[in-house]
Amino acid sequence: MVEIIDGGVTTPQGFKAAGVHSGVKYRSLDLAVLYSEVPASAFVGYTSNNVKAAPVQVMMRENSPKLQAVVVNSGNANALTGRRGIEDALAMKQAVAAELSLDPVTVGVMSTGLIGRFMDMHKVRYGISRACRELSQGREADGLLAEAIMTTDTIKKECSARVRLSDGTLVYIGAISKGSGMIAPHMQVLHGTTLSLVTTDANLSPEFLPTWQSILDDSMNMVSVDGDQSTNDTCILMANGMSKGAVADKDPEFIEALRTVMTKIARTIAMDGEGATKLIEVQVTGAETKDDARKLVKTIINSPLVKSAIFGSDPNYGRIMMALGNSGCKFVLEDVRLTIKGGDMEVPILDSGAPVFQDERSVEVVRMAMDNKEVTIAVDLGAGSETATGWGCDLTYDYVRINAEYAT
Amino acid sequence: MVEIIDGGVTTPQGFKAAGVHSGVKYRSLDLAVLYSEVPASAFVGYTSNNVKAAPVQVMMRENSPKLQAVVVNSGNANALTGRRGIEDALAMKQAVAAELSLDPVTVGVMSTGLIGRFMDMHKVRYGISRACRELSQGREADGLLAEAIMTTDTIKKECSARVRLSDGTLVYIGAISKGSGMIAPHMQVLHGTTLSLVTTDANLSPEFLPTWQSILDDSMNMVSVDGDQSTNDTCILMANGMSKGAVADKDPEFIEALRTVMTKIARTIAMDGEGATKLIEVQVTGAETKDDARKLVKTIINSPLVKSAIFGSDPNYGRIMMALGNSGCKFVLEDVRLTIKGGDMEVPILDSGAPVFQDERSVEVVRMAMDNKEVTIAVDLGAGSETATGWGCDLTYDYVRINAEYAT
Numbered sequence: 001m002v003e004i005i006d007g008g009v010t011t012p013q014g015f016k017a018a019g020v021h022s023g024v025k026y027r028s029l030d031l032a033v034l035y036s037e038v039p040a041s042a043f044v045g046y047t048s049n050n051v052k053a054a055p056v057q058v059m060m061r062e063n064s065p066k067l068q069a070v071v072v073n074s075g076n077a078n079a080l081t082g083r084r085g086i087e088d089a090l091a092m093k094q095a096v097a098a099e100l101s102l103d104p105v106t107v108g109v110m111s112t113g114l115i116g117r118f119m120d121m122h123k124v125r126y127g128i129s130r131a132c133r134e135l136s137q138g139r140e141a142d143g144l145l146a147e148a149i150m151t152t153d154t155i156k157k158e159c160s161a162r163v164r165l166s167d168g169t170l171v172y173i174g175a176i177s178k179g180s181g182m183i184a185p186h187m188q189v190l191h192g193t194t195l196s197l198v199t200t201d202a203n204l205s206p207e208f209l210p211t212w213q214s215i216l217d218d219s220m221n222m223v224s225v226d227g228d229q230s231t232n233d234t235c236i237l238m239a240n241g242m243s244k245g246a247v248a249d250k251d252p253e254f255i256e257a258l259r260t261v262m263t264k265i266a267r268t269i270a271m272d273g274e275g276a277t278k279l280i281e282v283q284v285t286g287a288e289t290k291d292d293a294r295k296l297v298k299t300i301i302n303s304p305l306v307k308s309a310i311f312g313s314d315p316n317y318g319r320i321m322m323a324l325g326n327s328g329c330k331f332v333l334e335d336v337r338l339t340i341k342g343g344d345m346e347v348p349i350l351d352s353g354a355p356v357f358q359d360e361r362s363v364e365v366v367r368m369a370m371d372n373k374e375v376t377i378a379v380d381l382g383a384g385s386e387t388a389t390g391w392g393c394d395l396t397y398d399y400v401r402i403n404a405e406y407a408t
Numbered sequence: 409m410v411e412i413i414d415g416g417v418t419t420p421q422g423f424k425a426a427g428v429h430s431g432v433k434y435r436s437l438d439l440a441v442l443y444s445e446v447p448a449s450a451f452v453g454y455t456s457n458n459v460k461a462a463p464v465q466v467m468m469r470e471n472s473p474k475l476q477a478v479v480v481n482s483g484n485a486n487a488l489t490g491r492r493g494i495e496d497a498l499a500m501k502q503a504v505a506a507e508l509s510l511d512p513v514t515v516g517v518m519s520t521g522l523i524g525r526f527m528d529m530h531k532v533r534y535g536i537s538r539a540c541r542e543l544s545q546g547r548e549a550d551g552l553l554a555e556a557i558m559t560t561d562t563i564k565k566e567c568s569a570r571v572r573l574s575d576g577t578l579v580y581i582g583a584i585s586k587g588s589g590m591i592a593p594h595m596q597v598l599h600g601t602t603l604s605l606v607t608t609d610a611n612l613s614p615e616f617l618p619t620w621q622s623i624l625d626d627s628m629n630m631v632s633v634d635g636d637q638s639t640n641d642t643c644i645l646m647a648n649g650m651s652k653g654a655v656a657d658k659d660p661e662f663i664e665a666l667r668t669v670m671t672k673i674a675r676t677i678a679m680d681g682e683g684a685t686k687l688i689e690v691q692v693t694g695a696e697t698k699d700d701a702r703k704l705v706k707t708i709i710n711s712p713l714v715k716s717a718i719f720g721s722d723p724n725y726g727r728i729m730m731a732l733g734n735s736g737c738k739f740v741l742e743d744v745r746l747t748i749k750g751g752d753m754e755v756p757i758l759d760s761g762a763p764v765f766q767d768e769r770s771v772e773v774v775r776m777a778m779d780n781k782e783v784t785i786a787v788d789l790g791a792g793s794e795t796a797t798g799w800g801c802d803l804t805y806d807y808v809r810i811n812a813e814y815a816t
Contacts, residue, residue, distance in 0.1 A: 051733030051741060080729055082742075082762035115726020116763040229734050231726075304712065304803075305811055312812025318523020318639075321488050325459030326637050333459060334490075354490035355524040395712075397805050403713055404720025 007160025008142025012172040012201035019148030022127025024075035029148035031127035040240035042067035047233035054085030070108035099132035163257035169245025196235040203241035219262035222390035225273035270391035275398025292329035293388035299327035301392035311394035315366035335382030342372035415568025416550025420580040420609035427556030430535025432483035437556035439535035448646035450475035455641035462493030478516035507540035571665035577653025604643040611649035627670035630798035633681035678799035683806030700737035701796035707735035709800035719802035723774035743790030750780035
């Protein structure tokens, strides 16, 4: 039984966190350190964008199977910073290693913020030194770390779960994620997220990697705010084994718990998409292949026309069908079923390739379903048995405002 | 010598047009007919969206090599209308054929407007009958046809050219296009635009088809307003040979003239993108393959983050590099050159993988270049010799407003 609890990255045993103001940002917290009392098995997913930020390049090159600390700064992405950026990312790892008496290779590094500016290492070093001294455990520490890694985020993407493994061990999972714009993660383990830190005191072996990839593929990789994949996306899972249980790689309860946490985080990221007023969930069923199902989810969720229609509760479901036609997935129009759900309403839209509703008054039903904080678009392709679910948000005036004024 | 002249679809010899109010729309003109005195060789490009509107399905099935008339309605796309939609599209052709004493197979049909509503054929038949009686030649007729096919368009996309062929014949080309949202045409001749009507009194044989496809690929198919490809895109070229010249299939002057007209129309469509305040031209050079060059143009032009930054003249060029990384095209970051041009300014951005500008004051230069009605993003990949150019527009508050309120 997976139990969602009030917790964060320091809820699993042996993890400590800190968040401080280094000065890279004008006022807010901008530098965080996460630390595990013992070396933890690390599973990392990176952006598959070919322009990779310096910290991503450094971590991919080292590909360390064990991490004991992670340093994260916000305000500057250390991306497009050439050789100097690489040196700065390495220096961040070294500074943490020196403060905490670790091997630099066991220190992860992540950056988020503006692209194309050199890091102010004087400030970053000061921040690292302070954060390493302020490491602590508990909800306050979780909160400081969360605050320090946020950029345009308006809500904290935090989730924690407790689950009893088959061998009786009680393990904890904690996760924090940041990200609201430039979001369409397509992380591949060892090659390609938003910034996410996931901690657990479960015991995991390197064999857990494909399971982690599959969980990422169904959660973080199914979120899209604007279809733009960042240069910095990184998702780090640290498993320090301090629960003392058996290896949990194949434990269905553990996998279920981790999947639940990651799905909740994914939904929260979509809900907090830049300027978003609504969460859009797209459920595709009856696809011939998994790839078709995922492609269709992404095409619908990334369509500016669908996103604007949902913002205005505009019952223009033709746009969903337009997206279907553009997705490249296999279907026969007459077999497709489209349903729009919102609140308690569930409105079927298509019947044998033509809309159910024709007159203005009945279309109002669709508008009422769309006029909810969470709108679900369910498409049954009737072509097979594969499914996929993904999350996005509406396209609003505020998205435009936020992104037309970012660097200023 | 290609000469751009003030003209429209009835400028070439033998073409007549009409635009009327049929009542499908509340007030504006909503039905147009284009007619050629003699049967014209027809070259048609259709949307490659797999959800195709009824008129597209009908025209693709008949695949007529000759057309003598085209009927176009706005206000209703006749898309997602099942079997009844097909019957209505056929009935539109038959009505025109009856009025003008033509074989229905030589009558083209196009629709644009709301998706998922049945046509009001009573109104459409009335409109067809009136339009066929009002057919005439000249700038007024061009204007009425143009008005009748517009939806959210704010400017008329019309262009005309005169050119002397190698054999001394003087031929004319006229073109009109409509479309401002749901635009990312990817037409393939015989399988896949916005609604465009192109007329010429040149003499073309069926062999002209690949040349037409190549012109479409470099013009209409390089326009993207929102990356959403419509269910109705159709582009019809009618060549009625009334100039009496030799077959112009391979005539470089003619090809150049048609390319010039189609490129101008493509740019105008981008400039009139829904809510647009700026035209964005993306020029890619030094790509290893043509496909890489086109992919990169499309990725940059479709990025909501790039589009919002241009709207706000926000010098956040990191987003362009993010798009580069996501495009999937081949490059070595250190070899890439990025230049932003606007007005008389031409600002180099990257040097060996890192930005030229670091301090706030110099970044102002980039903002000044971006603060123009036309902004050019030039990327030299340094990986080969292939090039591509495409057009799009900024993402603005008005795009959201227009598309959140369309059906209402």
